[in-house]
Amino acid sequence: MERILKKEAPMKVLRAIIIGFVFLSLVACCAYCQNASLTKDSIIQMSKAGLPEDVIISKIKAEPNPLNFSTDDLIALKAAGVSDGVLRALVAPAAKPEAQPPASPPPAAAADPDNPLSPHDPGIYLMTATRDSGKKMVMIERAGSARDKTAHV
Numbered sequence: 001m002e003r004i005l006k007k008e009a010p011m012k013v014l015r016a017i018i019i020g021f022v023f024l025s026l027v028a029c030c031a032y033c034q035n036a037s038l039t040k041d042s043i044i045q046m047s048k049a050g051l052p053e054d055v056i057i058s059k060i061k062a063e064p065n066p067l068n069f070s071t072d073d074l075i076a077l078k079a080a081g082v083s084d085g086v087l088r089a090l091v092a093p094a095a096k097p098e099a100q101p102p103a104s105p106p107p108a109a110a111a112d113p114d115n116p117l118s119p120h121d122p123g124i125y126l127m128t129a130t131r132d133s134g135k136k137m138v139m140i141e142r143a144g145s146a147r148d149k150t151a152h153v
Contacts, residue, residue, distance in 0.1 A: 038063055040073050043090075044080040057089040113137060 038060060046056050060067065069077070069090055077087060112118045114136050116127070123142040130136050 037065065038067060040069065040077060043077060043082060043086065047080065047082045047086065053083050053085045056083075056086050060086070060089045 043056065043060075046059070067090055074087060074090065077090070111120075113120070114134070116125075116137065120137070121139070121142065124140045125137045126140050128136050128138055
């Protein structure tokens with residue numbers, strides 16, 4: 001009797017694994033079917049089921065990829081009794097998300113004439129030490145916009 005119980009234990013485990021695999025496969029198939037894109041037939045089914053127009057339009061706008069129906073498809077949808085509002089939603093181009101305005105550059109810091117990183121007129125400068133242990137930039141030679149040397153003003 002113990003021998004029979006020992007043989008049934010692995011079978012129960014195997015059976016549980018198979019049932020679990022089948023269950024997970026069913027869940028995956030259901031999830032895939034719910035995410036399937038809209039087709040002409042699914043729109044006709046929703047319309048014939050009496051779903052409100054705004055619900056069908058919301059479903060159309062929620063599609064990740066824009067729907068592309070031919071003229072014959074649109075005629076078939078109209079013949080099947082799909083409302084004009086739904087047809088307009090199918091033909092209207094999907095609204096693109098509003099483009100963010102370009103970020104404005106940070107406000108320019110007040111030009112510090114003694115800071116080498118702040119903007120200066122083109123030329124050659126000398127960094128000198130001041131009596132109060134600060135630093136000062138002194139222009140030695142000015143350069144024009146074409147990098148030509150000009151007279152010091």
